[in-house]
Amino acid sequence: MQKRGFLLILSGPSGAGKNTVLDATREMCPELRYSVSATTRPPRPTEQDGVDYHFLTEEEFKRRTEAGEFLEWAEFCDHLYGTPLGFIDDCLEQGHVIVMDIDIAGARQVQKTMPEAIFVFLLPPSMSELENRLRARSTETDEAIKHRLNRALEELKAGINYDYVIENDIVQESANKLRSIIIAERCRVRRSEYFEQLKDIVGKRGGR
Amino acid sequence: MQKRGFLLILSGPSGAGKNTVLDATREMCPELRYSVSATTRPPRPTEQDGVDYHFLTEEEFKRRTEAGEFLEWAEFCDHLYGTPLGFIDDCLEQGHVIVMDIDIAGARQVQKTMPEAIFVFLLPPSMSELENRLRARSTETDEAIKHRLNRALEELKAGINYDYVIENDIVQESANKLRSIIIAERCRVRRSEYFEQLKDIVGKRGGR
Numbered sequence: 368m369q370k371r372g373f374l375l376i377l378s379g380p381s382g383a384g385k386n387t388v389l390d391a392t393r394e395m396c397p398e399l400r401y402s403v404s405a406t407t408r409p410p411r412p413t414e415q416d417g418v419d420y421h422f423l424t425e426e427e428f429k430r431r432t433e434a435g436e437f438l439e440w441a442e443f444c445d446h447l448y449g450t451p452l453g454f455i456d457d458c459l460e461q462g463h464v465i466v467m468d469i470d471i472a473g474a475r476q477v478q479k480t481m482p483e484a485i486f487v488f489l490l491p492p493s494m495s496e497l498e499n500r501l502r503a504r505s506t507e508t509d510e511a512i513k514h515r516l517n518r519a520l521e522e523l524k525a526g527i528n529y530d531y532v533i534e535n536d537i538v539q540e541s542a543n544k545l546r547s548i549i550i551a552e553r554c555r556v557r558r559s560e561y562f563e564q565l566k567d568i569v570g571k572r573g574g575r
Numbered sequence: 576m577q578k579r580g581f582l583l584i585l586s587g588p589s590g591a592g593k594n595t596v597l598d599a600t601r602e603m604c605p606e607l608r609y610s611v612s613a614t615t616r617p618p619r620p621t622e623q624d625g626v627d628y629h630f631l632t633e634e635e636f637k638r639r640t641e642a643g644e645f646l647e648w649a650e651f652c653d654h655l656y657g658t659p660l661g662f663i664d665d666c667l668e669q670g671h672v673i674v675m676d677i678d679i680a681g682a683r684q685v686q687k688t689m690p691e692a693i694f695v696f697l698l699p700p701s702m703s704e705l706e707n708r709l710r711a712r713s714t715e716t717d718e719a720i721k722h723r724l725n726r727a728l729e730e731l732k733a734g735i736n737y738d739y740v741i742e743n744d745i746v747q748e749s750a751n752k753l754r755s756i757i758i759a760e761r762c763r764v765r766r767s768e769y770f771e772q773l774k775d776i777v778g779k780r781g782g783r
Binding site for chain 1: 763
């Protein structure tokens with residue numbers, strides 16, 4: 368039963384532990400693909416072009432941006448960073464699963480360019496207390512706490528439009544959950560070539 | 576982070592191995608609840624009321640059917656069998672996951688009475704060859720093979736409206752996949768109390 372691939376975006380507030388959880392997941396699932404970013408930042412001595420980054424001139428980067436060749440891109444510390452769309456398209460066509468950790472603003476771009484991707488929101492452990500804090504909001508008097516909560520809340524709102532949420536208390540448990548999500552999404556009827564064929568017969572696209 | 580429960584229906588053609596896969600899954604996930612069916616069949620000597628079945632008179636069964644107290648029901652060998660809705664509602668409210676294996680006709684009833692349930696289609700191992708057979712249909716001449724394929728196809732069509740499909744080649748692998756689906760569905764944003772609270776603040780129901 369051949370399957371189509373899919374792109375899984377792991378996002379969430381900074382400090383949630385996206386990178387750590389993704390590394391632990393990759394260790395369990397070596398078949399997962401990941402995208403090498405493009406950047407205009409000069410390579411560091413140990414970095415290899417095409418392995419650590421695709422190193423591009425600013426002109427080339429901008430040309431590709433205008434040509435719509437990035438899934439998402441951003442400026443950071445005076446340098447441009449982007450995710451090349453071509454590699455992702457190739458992987459999906461070959462049936463691979465690609466995982467990417469990305470900040471909330473980047474994920475928002477992906478929601479526009481590739482809404483069929485799977486979006487997983489990682490909650491930082493410290494934010495698991497937010498629920499109680501929100502409940503007790505009326506008793507808050509300290510302006511600083513209020514400001515911090517509002518910022519956290521602002522970041523958390525993004526998760527409402529995601530497919531899944533993982534509370535990252537224990538990294539290995541979070542990685543297990545992420546792996547389960549990947550296995551489950553691989554079983555989706557709408558991604559099954561098997562039902563894709565039936566569709567031609569019964570005249571309806573499969574899956575809910 | 577409190578979660579709402581959900582009902583997971585494992586269905587598929589007869590001979591797919593639903594019962595075996597569900598038993599293997601329950602062994603790994605003892606927290607899963609399962610529903611005790613009601614029946615008008617008389618109890619066998621070893622069977623306990625409320626454990627193996629809820630044994631009902633035909634009058635009581637029909638009264639409950641008319642009162643809409645069954646998730647689904649069917650007649651089999653002159654006896655009535657049904658799934659009591661009350662128990663399922665209670666479990667869901669308490670945040671539990673209920674799993675049920677059920678035939679395709681029963682699952683069709685559940686799709687009407689509880690469309691928010693998760694539907695998993697189990698493909699029998701022998702049907703994994705259907706894809707090739709369908710591809711080669713034009714070369715078929717034997718009427719008997721055609722008839723068998725058409726019946727299998729008829730049953731397979733039901734799966735198109737399901738959420739997930741598992742090809743049951745190795746029972747333990749199928750059970751692992753089913754467990755992954757349960758873990759993933761537990762991580763659904765739309766089932767998260769966490770985002771349920773945020774909803775009240777941002778004024779939008781969470782989850783995709």
